Amino acid sequence: MDIQRISIYTPLLTGRGSSRTVLQLARGFIHREFNVNLVLANAEGELKGEIPSEARVIDFDINTQYPITLTALPKMVEYLRSDSPPVLISTTGGANVVPLVADRLVGADTQIIAKGGVESKRERIKNGDWRGLFMSTLVGWTYRWADKVVIGERNSADKFLQTAPDIRDRLHIIHQPVITDEILFKSHKPIEHQWFDSDEVPVVLAVQRLEDPKDTETLIRAFSRLRNQRDARLVILGEGNKRPALESLTTELELEDSVSMPGFVNNPYKYMRNADLFVLSSKKETLPNALIEAMACGCPVVATDSPPGGVSEILEGGKWGELVPVSSPDAMAAAMQRELCNQVEEIEDRANHYSLDRTIDLYLEAIDDVNGI
Numbered sequence: 001m002d003i004q005r006i007s008i009y010t011p012l013l014t015g016r017g018s019s020r021t022v023l024q025l026a027r028g029f030i031h032r033e034f035n036v037n038l039v040l041a042n043a044e045g046e047l048k049g050e051i052p053s054e055a056r057v058i059d060f061d062i063n064t065q066y067p068i069t070l071t072a073l074p075k076m077v078e079y080l081r082s083d084s085p086p087v088l089i090s091t092t093g094g095a096n097v098v099p100l101v102a103d104r105l106v107g108a109d110t111q112i113i114a115k116g117g118v119e120s121k122r123e124r125i126k127n128g129d130w131r132g133l134f135m136s137t138l139v140g141w142t143y144r145w146a147d148k149v150v151i152g153e154r155n156s157a158d159k160f161l162q163t164a165p166d167i168r169d170r171l172h173i174i175h176q177p178v179i180t181d182e183i184l185f186k187s188h189k190p191i192e193h194q195w196f197d198s199d200e201v202p203v204v205l206a207v208q209r210l211e212d213p214k215d216t217e218t219l220i221r222a223f224s225r226l227r228n229q230r231d232a233r234l235v236i237l238g239e240g241n242k243r244p245a246l247e248s249l250t251t252e253l254e255l256e257d258s259v260s261m262p263g264f265v266n267n268p269y270k271y272m273r274n275a276d277l278f279v280l281s282s283k284k285e286t287l288p289n290a291l292i293e294a295m296a297c298g299c300p301v302v303a304t305d306s307p308p309g310g311v312s313e314i315l316e317g318g319k320w321g322e323l324v325p326v327s328s329p330d331a332m333a334a335a336m337q338r339e340l341c342n343q344v345e346e347i348e349d350r351a352n353h354y355s356l357d358r359t360i361d362l363y364l365e366a367i368d369d370v371n372g373i
Contacts, residue, residue, distance in 0.1 A: 006367075007037040007058075007085040007110075009076075011068045011095050013045035015239070015264050016209070017176075017289030018116075022091050023050055024177040028360040030054045037085060041072045041095075046264060058083075069097055076102035080110055087367055089113045089150075093139065100142040113366060114146040115174075140164040148366045150174045152287045155309035172366045177359035178292040179351055187269035187297045195233050195260065196274045202340055203233045205275035205299070207268045207290040208282065210240030210261075215304070217242075217249060218327050219281035224253045225333035232258070232340070237271060239264045272297035277339055279303070283326050286310045295320065296351035300343040302335045320350045 006029050010022045026036050036055045043051075043059040051057060060075040062068060076098050080088075088103075088110050090096040096114040103112050140163040143149055149167045151157035157173055195203050204223060208214040216236060223234045236246075236259070243261065250259045265271070268290070272278060278294035280303035285291075287310040294301055295314075301321035303311050315321045321344060322335040 004033070005035045005037070005086055007039050007083075007088040009039040009088060009090045009095075009099055010092050011041040011072065012064065013040065013043070013047040013051070015046040018092060019045065019047050020289055021176045021178070023047060023052070024180060024356055025089065025091070025359075025363075026055050027052050027180065027182070028177055028356045029363075032360060032364075037083070039076075039079060039088070041068045041075075050266070069095060072098045073102060077105055080106045080108045084108060085110050087111045087113065089115060089363070091115045096146075097138055097142050100145045104145055111147045111367070112145070113148045113150060113363075114143055115150040116152070137163075143167050146170065148172060150363075150366065152176050153308075153310040153313050155313065156286055159308060172362065174359060174362040174366070175354050176287050176289060176292075177356040178289050178354040179296045180356045183269050183293060183296065186267050187273040189267060189270045191270045191274050193235065193260070193262070193271070195235065196271075201231050201233055202276035203235060203274070204277045204279055204336060205235050205237070205271055205294070206279050206281065207237045207272070207294070208280070209238050210236070210242040210246060212242060213283050214238075214240075215281045215283045215327060216246055218329050218332060219279055220246060220249055220253065220255065220259065221329035222279075222281075222332035222336060223259065224255060225329055226336050227255070227258060229333075229337055230340075234259045235271065235275070236261045237263070237265050237268050269293060269297055272299045275299050277302065277336060279332070279336060280311065281332065282306050282311075284308075287314065292351050292354045295347045298348055300339045300347065302332065302339050304332075314350075314354075316350070320344055320347055 008026055013019045026038055029036050030052055037058055038055045039058040041060050041062045042064050043057055060072055062071045080102055088099055090099045093116040099112055103110055143164045144166050149171050152175055154173055206219055210216055226232055272294045278299045278301045280291050282304055283306055285306045291303055304326045305312055305323040306326050322339055324331040324335045
């Protein structure tokens with residue numbers, strides 16, 4: 001068996017943090033001299049241009065208008081039969097069903113490591129999410145076929161064990177590979193935005209999709225309250241379907257001259273390096289890359305104490321930045337004012353806990369348990 005070859009599966013390479021995590025994993029294994037196959041349901045996406053040149057891309061070229069889980073299955077069966085990868089790391093919650101079922105159908109020797117879980121069945125029932133309940137049940141059922149299961153933080157792992165208690169002895173807690181030398185290098189690149197040319201007016205930064213779960217509305221309302229106390233500017237990097245509503249809110253609050261939304265950018269790190277404060281306003285987060293990246297760039301942070309608890313885990317209960325209640329503009333504004341005046345030192349040291357090198361070491365330990373690498 002070719003133990004120097006590792007396959008990594010993810011459906012799509014969007015601009016989301018989870019897609020960046022996949023590319024970081026690929027780079028990490030390549031740096032350790034593994035041959036990496038990057039297996040994609042469809043290779044098109046915002047981060048396509050960031051695929052490492054050393055990686056071999058397996059593009060299923062699936063029409064994304066149809067359910068990917070169903071349409072990717074026959075392609076995965078074909079891939080496992082033809083390539084016989086010794087190790088496949090599947091990286092996306094419900095999509096992990098695809099390689100797990102395919103491996104069962106093929107009867108291959110491939111060792112499957114499933115990364116990520118789903119909400120517990122109890123939470124799905126509580127929220128009346130019957131489609132999600134089906135997916136949680138399906139994932140819990142198929143995960144019994146995984147050789148190892150990787151969850152990014154303890155609270156999520158504990159909840160997932162309610163859905164799939166049989167995987168307890170195969171469960172590894174491995175944080176996302178967030179911080180790399182490349183990120184730190186990019187953070188020192190010149191920044192073009194004129195608001196960063198002067199230190200006189202502090203700049204608050206957010207890097208998030210403009211979609212409902214990120215609750216950018218609360219951030220803008222909190223910033224409006226902050227502006228009643230001091231001069232400041234807000235830059236929001238990201239794109240999404242809430243842009244028209246957020247632009248209207250900015251106009252309503254008379255913030256057009258102090259809020260900038262440039263859209264998605266490939267290098268948000270240089271903004272993080274130069275911002276005076278980073279704010280995360282999400283209603284729900286597992287282990288947000290952007291928060292850790294901002295800390296690695298030395299930027300003070302304020303974040304919502306959102307479920308399932310990954311944000312609080314990163315900030316160690318508020319040690320490394322203020323935690324505020326979800327959807328509370330008043331609390332967020334007050335925390336922003338305090339953090340702009342009293343900044344935490346050595347915040348980069350905490351971010352190094354989520355370094356790529358450390359994550360790759362932990363993955364290799366998990367693979368070693370299965371495969372004898």
